[in-house]
Amino acid sequence: MIVEDLRTACRKDPALHGINVVEVLLYPGLWAIWFHRLAHRLHRMRLPLLPRALSQFSRAMTGIEIHPGAVIGRRFFIDHGMGVVIGETAVVGDDVMLYHRVTLGGTGWWRDRKATKRHPTVGDRVVLGVGATVLGPVHVGDDTVVGAHALVLSDVPAHSSVRAGHADITTRTHPVADPFGQTPAASPLLAPASTERPEEDSHGSDTPLDHGIHRPDTPGGAVPVR
Numbered sequence: 001m002i003v004e005d006l007r008t009a010c011r012k013d014p015a016l017h018g019i020n021v022v023e024v025l026l027y028p029g030l031w032a033i034w035f036h037r038l039a040h041r042l043h044r045m046r047l048p049l050l051p052r053a054l055s056q057f058s059r060a061m062t063g064i065e066i067h068p069g070a071v072i073g074r075r076f077f078i079d080h081g082m083g084v085v086i087g088e089t090a091v092v093g094d095d096v097m098l099y100h101r102v103t104l105g106g107t108g109w110w111r112d113r114k115a116t117k118r119h120p121t122v123g124d125r126v127v128l129g130v131g132a133t134v135l136g137p138v139h140v141g142d143d144t145v146v147g148a149h150a151l152v153l154s155d156v157p158a159h160s161s162v163r164a165g166h167a168d169i170t171t172r173t174h175p176v177a178d179p180f181g182q183t184p185a186a187s188p189l190l191a192p193a194s195t196e197r198p199e200e201d202s203h204g205s206d207t208p209l210d211h212g213i214h215r216p217d218t219p220g221g222a223v224p225v226r
Contacts, residue, residue, distance in 0.1 A: 001037075001074070005030055008075040012097055028062035029078030029098075036066040043068035070104075073124070087119035093142070094124045101131040107153075123158065132162075 009024045010016045016024055024030065035058035043051040051068035059065040063082035066072070070086045073094035078084055083101035086092070090104040106118040120134040123141050129148035134140060141158030150164040 002034065004075060005033060005077075008077050008095075012077050013079060027081070028064060029081040032058055032062045032064035032066060032078060032081060032084075033072065033076055035062075036068070036070070036072060039066075039068040040070070040072070070119075089117045089137070090119035091121040093122055093126065096122055096124070096126050096128075098128045099130045099132075099148075102128045103133045103135070105133070105135050107136040120152075 006024055009027055009030060010021060013024075013027075035054060039051040039054040039058070042054065055066060055068050064078060064084045066084075066086045067088040067090075069088040070090045070092070072086075072092045073096060075095045076092060076098075077096075078098045078100075080100040084098055084103075086104045087106055092104070104120050104122065106112045112118040117137045119137065121137070121139045122128070122134070123139070123144065125143045126140055127145045128134070129146060129150070131149040132146045132152070133150070134146070134152040136153060138152060138155050140146065140152065140156045141160060143158055144156050144160045144162065146152060146156070147161070147163040150162045152162060156162060
């Protein structure tokens with residue numbers, strides 16, 4: 001099965017070609033799924049603590065958190081990996097591919113009940129894009145593509161495409177204020193050079209200040225100079 005995982009990664013990641021193929025051994029997504037298979041077996045043996053500890057160790061190493069109770073199909077591939085979360089009762093089919101920051105989670109502690117299915121079921125050959133979030137015990141049909149940053153809260157039929165809203169693009173017609181809250185025209189670096197002579201300081205005609213040291217007279221008169 002390990003060889004099958006390696007072949008899957010090489011087939012789905014275009015960065016792996018030529019001599020770079022050996023880099024597949026450094027992929028955190030593969031480490032995570034290998035750790036999970038061991039943790040899942042221990043979880044099925046009903047061993048306490050150890051499966052969860054192994055899962056958390058994998059999370060610290062890879063940035064991917066897969067609960068030991070999750071059921072993961074064959075040829076499962078996580079590209080880049082960081083930030084992926086898969087809940088306890090999630091079920092993932094065969095040939096599923098995930099990108100980073102995908103979440104297969106529950107809807108919230110105030111709704112989810114213990115010992116019930118709280119996480120999604122993902123069919124075969126499903127692709128979940130960057131940041132896609134699937135919450136609750138919903139079913140994502142086979143051969144579905146869930147686009148980047150899409151939020152899925154209900155069942156998705158097979159052979160579907162789920163897309164998040166597109167970003168709005170507008171063209172600015174006004175200059176952008178600088179970080180100090182001044183417009184570019186008001187900035188001393190961008191303001192045009194002035195030909196007028198600056199006004200004299202209002203204190204220009206004042207008597208120059210005397211900064212000498214003045215000793216106070218002693219009682220009875222000034223101190224005689226010798």
